[in-house]
Every structure is written in structure tokens, then in C-alpha cells.
């Protein structure tokens with residue numbers, strides 16, 4: 001699976017006499033931070049992703065739901081929670097045990113079975129919050145023909161050919177959204193001061209550090225890239241591409257509804273048909 005993304009072409013933009021905005025397209029295909037982008041004028045540059053993969057996966061679920069592909073939406077929402085477990089665990093060991101991003105990526109690569117990843121997650125979650133049983137997740141109930149918990153429903157879909165109803169998919173998507181956001185917004189870096197009213201999400205820091213480590217490894221200047229001084233690279237931030245608002249402080253007791261998320265998704269540009277063709281827009285003067 002890949003996610004199609006677009007952004008304004010760095011190189012076209014750096015030509016002063018250019019009166020057109022050119023868009024470049026790229027495909028997010030793996031867990032590496034870099035994505036090759038290409039614009040309609042043939043310019044090629046690299047986008048560095050500061051966007052957690054679970055956020056892309058969840059957003060893709062919303063796109064599928066908006067299009068009426070409910071089974072795909074279901075599987076994306078469920079994959080989002082599995083990717084979130086990797087990010088939470090990595091961010092925990094990065095912030096609380098001082099492990100480098102590269103070290104963590106290397107070790108996580110060799111762990112492919114989701115049950116094992118879940119075990120590591122429950123350890124990290126237990127160390128952080130005391131909930132090593134992950135009760136917040138396992139007790140999520142999905143209302144339907146028979147009331148099931150979220151894992152039972154997932155097993156029916158994956159192993160017994162159960163086709164989830166639109167309503168079940170919506171409940172699964174929204175429960176996963178609330179679960180992820182609540183943990184994301186309250187899981188702060190080790191140095192975070194309890195008196196500080198604003199969160200400092202450990203996963204946000206982990207993704208930021210992953211780009212800094214990438215730059216160090218490739219002898220690139222992070223400052224130059226983040227200030228748009230190196231046209232070979234651009235940094236892609238989370239909130240521009242997904243509706244989870246991972247770079248924003250959210251009020252947990254007043255989160256957007258599922259309907260709100262579907263509306264926000266329509267304005268984002270992951271996997272949208274319009275980006276099939278590379279478009280140029282005249283700059284309105």
C-alpha cells in the first residue's frame with residue numbers, strides 16, 4: 001500500500017520569475033522518512049516526513065469511508081492502531097530510555113508479528129501509565145447485532161469473513177481515533193514538567209528527532225531544510241496532511257465527531273483523484 005501525497009514544488013517556487021505554483025507528487029511507501037517528489041516540470045526533490053504512519057493510515061481510512069469502501073476503511077482504522085503501538089513503544093524507549101531513532105527502527109524491523117508488537121506496546125504503556133493490560137482498548141464495545149468488543153469484531157472480520165456494517169466501521173474508526181488521540185496528547189516526553197499546561201507529545205518529538213538523525217546521517221543541515229534554504233529537501237508536517245491535529249493541543253473532552261473528521265478529510269490531499277494528474281496553478285496576482 002502506498003499513500004499519494006503532494007506539495008508545492010520547491011524548485012519551481014525558488015525561481016523568482018515563475019508566476020505558476022507547480023505541485024509535486026510522491027508516494028509514501030515504507031517506514032523510511034524520505035519520499036521522492038516530482039513536479040510537472042520534471043524537478044525532483046525529497047520530502048522528509050514528520051508525519052506518523054498511523055496518521056496516514058487513519059486518514060486513508062477516512063478517505064475510504066467517504067468513498068463508501070467500508071471494508072477498506074475498517075482495515076485501515078485497525079492498521080492505524082497497530083502502527084500507533086509501534087510509534088508509542090519507539091517514542092517511549094527514545095524519550096525514557098535514551099535509545100536513538102535508528103537503533104529502535106533497526107530492532108523493530110525484525111519484529112513482524114503483531115502479537116509480539118502488542119506485547120512490547122503493553123510493556124511500554126504499563127511503564128508509562130500503569131495500564132499494561134491496555135484496558136482502555138480491550139474494553140471498547142461495538143454495538144451491533146451482537147455486542148462485541150473491538151478485538152472480537154476484528155477477529156470476525158479477519159478470520160471468519162464477517163462483513164462489518166457501515167455503523168460498525170464508524171464505531172471502530174471513532175473509538176480508535178479517541179483512543180489514539182487521548183494517549184497521544186497525554187504521553188509527554190520525559191523532560192516535560194507536570195506544571196506545564198501544554199503537552200509535549202513524545203511521539204511528535206520522536207518524529208522530529210527522526211528527521212534530525214536522518215540529516216546528521218546524510219550530512220544535511222536541518223536548519224537550512226526547515227527554513228526552506230535547501231531546495232533539494234522539504235519537510236512535511238502532520239497537520240497539513242491529516243486531520244488528527246497531531247501538532248495542535250486538543251481538548252480531550254471536546255474532540256471532533258466522526259462526521260467532523262470525515263468533513264476535514266475531504267479537504268486533505270492523501271490519495272485524492274485530483275492529484276493523479278500533476279497540476280499547475282497560476283498565482284493570482
Ligand SMILES: [Zn+2]
Nearest residue numbers: 009012039043
Ligand atoms: Zn518544479
